[in-house]
Amino acid sequence: MFLKQYTSNILSTTVLLLCCGMPPSLPAVPIPVHGHFTFDGNEFAARDFGNQLHSLPWAVLHPKKVSDVASTIKHVWHMGPASAMTLAARGHGHSLLGQAQAPHGIVINMESLRGEMQVIKGKSPYVDAPAGELWINVLHHCLKHGLAPKSWTDYLHLTVGGTLSNAGISGQAFRHGPQISNVHQLEVITGKGEVVVCSEEKNADLFHGVLGGLGQFGIITRARISLEPAPKQVKWIRVVYSDFSTFARDQERLISAEKTFDYIEGLVIVNRTGLINNWRSSFDPQDPDQANQFVSDGRTLFCLELTKNFNPAEEAHVDKEIKSLLSELSYIPSTLFVTQVSYVEFLDRVHAAELKLRSKGLWDLPHPWLNILIPRSKIHTFADGVFGNILTDTNNGPVLIYPVNKSKWDNRTSFVTPDEDMFYLVAFLPHAAESEGPQKLLNQNRRILNFCDSAQLGVKQYLPHYKTQEEWRAHFGQRWEIFAQRKSAYDPLAILAPGQNIFQKSISIL
Numbered sequence: 001m002f003l004k005q006y007t008s009n010i011l012s013t014t015v016l017l018l019c020c021g022m023p024p025s026l027p028a029v030p031i032p033v034h035g036h037f038t039f040d041g042n043e044f045a046a047r048d049f050g051n052q053l054h055s056l057p058w059a060v061l062h063p064k065k066v067s068d069v070a071s072t073i074k075h076v077w078h079m080g081p082a083s084a085m086t087l088a089a090r091g092h093g094h095s096l097l098g099q100a101q102a103p104h105g106i107v108i109n110m111e112s113l114r115g116e117m118q119v120i121k122g123k124s125p126y127v128d129a130p131a132g133e134l135w136i137n138v139l140h141h142c143l144k145h146g147l148a149p150k151s152w153t154d155y156l157h158l159t160v161g162g163t164l165s166n167a168g169i170s171g172q173a174f175r176h177g178p179q180i181s182n183v184h185q186l187e188v189i190t191g192k193g194e195v196v197v198c199s200e201e202k203n204a205d206l207f208h209g210v211l212g213g214l215g216q217f218g219i220i221t222r223a224r225i226s227l228e229p230a231p232k233q234v235k236w237i238r239v240v241y242s243d244f245s246t247f248a249r250d251q252e253r254l255i256s257a258e259k260t261f262d263y264i265e266g267l268v269i270v271n272r273t274g275l276i277n278n279w280r281s282s283f284d285p286q287d288p289d290q291a292n293q294f295v296s297d298g299r300t301l302f303c304l305e306l307t308k309n310f311n312p313a314e315e316a317h318v319d320k321e322i323k324s325l326l327s328e329l330s331y332i333p334s335t336l337f338v339t340q341v342s343y344v345e346f347l348d349r350v351h352a353a354e355l356k357l358r359s360k361g362l363w364d365l366p367h368p369w370l371n372i373l374i375p376r377s378k379i380h381t382f383a384d385g386v387f388g389n390i391l392t393d394t395n396n397g398p399v400l401i402y403p404v405n406k407s408k409w410d411n412r413t414s415f416v417t418p419d420e421d422m423f424y425l426v427a428f429l430p431h432a433a434e435s436e437g438p439q440k441l442l443n444q445n446r447r448i449l450n451f452c453d454s455a456q457l458g459v460k461q462y463l464p465h466y467k468t469q470e471e472w473r474a475h476f477g478q479r480w481e482i483f484a485q486r487k488s489a490y491d492p493l494a495i496l497a498p499g500q501n502i503f504q505k506s507i508s509i510l
């Protein structure tokens with residue numbers, strides 16, 4: 001069996017070398033992998049959640065061991081700058097615009113590297129997880145030990161390596177920082193095929209570079225993620241505001257307070273009915289009739305979303321705490337909607353909505369999403385210019401808005417934030433109706449970005465897709481130099497993550 005597998009890999013390798021136009025004088029060295037390459041049926045690797053850009057790779061590697069990834073990268077590294085071959089790690093392919101694609105290159109299917117997870121209990125508990133593992137599986141595994149990661153994304157069917165390459169932001173980030181602030185150690189394979197274990201203490205530059213590094217400096221194969229005791233239940237609360245200033249003041253007060261909720265987000269609702277339920281959530285309040293009667297009547301409303309975690313014995317105490325916290329807020333009094341779910345149900349809430357959308361054929365539509373980080377001092381200008389003006393309804397999908405504390409972000413990572421101590425994440429998350437296509441929404445995104453530029457709001461995009469290196473330079477600002485230096489140190493041939501469109505193979509990177 002091994003021999004057969006090995007032989008088929010030698011064949012794969014030979015084809016690889018020929019297709020890359022290798023000089024015939026170079027020997028066709030086989031890549032010794034325990035997994036396998038596929039050359040047909042790779043359409044899945046040309047797709048992503050955004051469903052707008054599709055580039056077929058030349059091959060897909062389905063690694064079985066970390067050494068498969070290392071050998072393949074090393075092989076491409078040894079092909080040198082004359083070869084155009086590139087490599088992209090693909091997590092769950094939930095990028096928006098081809099970031100995990102490798103046109104005519106090799107896509108590494110990280111999900112086939114899922115494997116054992118190890119939880120270490122004690123004073124500072126952690127889990128060692130393969131980077132190709134989905135966060136939902138990390139959660140279930142940790143729960144067996146009564147523990148859970150601290151910082152999340154709204155949707156858990158994303159891989160550990162995929163979100164750590166970006167940031168991983170959700171309603172817990174105000175307290176714990178993004179997911180990239182909750183990692184102790186990484187195992188990374190650089191663009192030269194070297195396997196490096198890195199942390200704050202060891203190979204710190206690579207560690208910080210890879211976090212939020214858009215896959216540019218290495219492929220993460222394992223991550224050590226910080227854990228905390230897992231609660232069993234969640235009180236899940238929504239309240240509504242008609243005035244943005246009051247809404248923002250309450251949100252900011254809540255994320256700054258010592259005693260506060262465990263999760264704080266918000267939604268903008270423009271010109272829609274059926275206020276409470278939307279595609280990204282399975283929120284089902286105790287009084288759904290009242291909730292469904294609540295209509296926005298063409299107005300712009302702001303819905304504050306909060307949770308408090310608890311274990312059954314603490315319920316009475318938690319109810320009292322919630323009452324006290326809510327009493328300080330200035331929402332419309334008749335709009336308090338509460339529900340109670342298990343911790344897993346809450347964290348996996350978007351998946352419940354996904355299943356509903358899938359059944360209606362609405363999950364695989366194009367998603368022209370736009371995520372922007374806005375300095376706190378400019379959020380009112382942004383809200384005035386965009387909500388109810390450029391954005392005239394939210395019927396195609398939710399618009400999230402919530403502030404986070406910059407002190408919880410580590411500025412040694414590759415991630416760039418706006419310059420102020422507090423900034424907002426505003427996420428426009430529509431799907432394009434089949435009848436309309438994405439153009440109208442893309443135009444709206446452009447108008448929003450133009451508004452930010454002309455009003456000089458000092459925003460940064462999250463999960464951006466730029467077409468030129470000039471735009472990337474502007475995105476990174478003063479941090480560009482260090483980003484480019486890291487590229488030349490860890491992936492000098494620009495082999496990795498070509499779909500991000502930051503560096504091109506064989507082109508000078510400094």
Ligand SMILES: Cc1cc2nc3c(=O)[nH]c(=O)nc-3n(C[C@H](O)[C@H](O)[C@H](O)COP(=O)(O)OP(=O)(O)OC[C@H]3O[C@@H](n4cnc5c(N)ncnc54)[C@H](O)[C@@H]3O)c2cc1C
Pocket residue numbers: 048049088089090091092093094095096099100101110131132152153154155158159160161162163165166167168169170214215216218219220221350463497499500
């Ligand atoms: C429904 C939905 C909800 C979302 N909610 C949130 C949210 O609440 N908060 C948030 O922050 N984001 C959110 N995202 C965005 C999400 O974090 C990113 O799209 C992320 O890249 C998806 O992870 P993935 O595993 O699918 O990665 P992919 O899309 O497969 O990869 C993303 C990038 O990372 C690179 N990469 C992947 N794996 C590795 C690895 N192991 N090592 C190095 N590079 C790698 C790829 O080459 C690519 O450039 C959401 C996305 C969707 C579709």
